[in-house]
Amino acid sequence: MEHINNIKSEFKELEKNVDAKMKSIHSFDKEISKIREIQNENAWHTSEIAALKQSRKEQSTEINELKKDLLRLETMNNKLLEELDKQMQTNNETKKENCDLKIRNICYYVVIRAKEDTNYDKAVDICKKRNADAGLIRDEESFNAVIKYLGKGDQRILIWTGIRIDPMTRDVTPADSFIKWLPSLPNTGIIYKDYTNVILYVDLKRRLKGMGNALPTGEMSGVICEIQIL
Structure with missing residues (x-):
């Protein structure tokens, strides 16, 4: 009987060991799974x-x-800029050579026709064909130089400028333009409200040199054009 009890005890111990082994194997499998x-x-x-x-x-x-x-x-781009710079220098030299009158960085071209048949729109077109704008007079030095140039002949000359005036207020545009009106001018007031464009007038016989204002549809001798030289 004692022998049987010993076998049972050993068998239980064996079961415990098997359970422990199984738990250890299961834990090991979990570890393997985590590692994977x-x-x-x-x-x-x-x-x-x-x-x-x-x-x-x-x-x-x-x-x-x-x-x-x-x-x-x-x-x-650098090559293009170099070529453009050379072209601009060439153009500026050409402008200087072809200037009727150069004052600082302004090149003036004067176009005088045989008869007075140039209204303001036509004058603007004349300048545009020269890649220029209707000329402005910026200071007394410029005014005297232009008048001196125009006074080389003995005919009466009336030419358009790019300066404008409001006959109702006497305000001129551009505001910093140099203005030297002829006696009794400019024409102002409601009667002359459309006399909005400033002209240069030179008549050596009558010793008249100065500015006046006229209708843009009026016909003058020509126009003074300008190009700024860089």
Whole structure:
């Protein structure tokens, strides 16, 4: 009987050992599973890092190509700027050579026709054909130089300028224009409200040199044009 009890006791002990072994194996399986999960995650990260490295390499190649393109464009732009600068210098030299009258950085061209048949619109067109604008008088020095130039002949000369006047207020545009009116001028008031354009008048026989205002539809001898030289 005692022998049987010993066998039972050993059997129970064996069962306990088996249970312990099974629990240990189960725990080990869990650890293995976790390790595999970590390995899989590391493999994914490794793959992602490799993909990022490849993407960065490709981007670096693209950036280098863009830098090369930018350098080529900068080189072309510099050449174009050099050519433009040379062209501007040539144009300025040509303007200086062809100036009727040069005052500081303003080149004046005077167009005088055989008869008084030039209204203001026609005068503006004459200047535009020379790539110029209707001329302004900015100071007394310019006024005296222009009058002296116009006074070389002995005929009466009336030419358009680019200056305008409001006959109701006597305000001129541009506001900093130099004005030297002839006696009894300008024509102002409601009767002369449309006399909005300023002309230069030179008549050596009558010793008259100055400015007046007229209808833009009036017909004058010509126009003074200007180009600013850079």
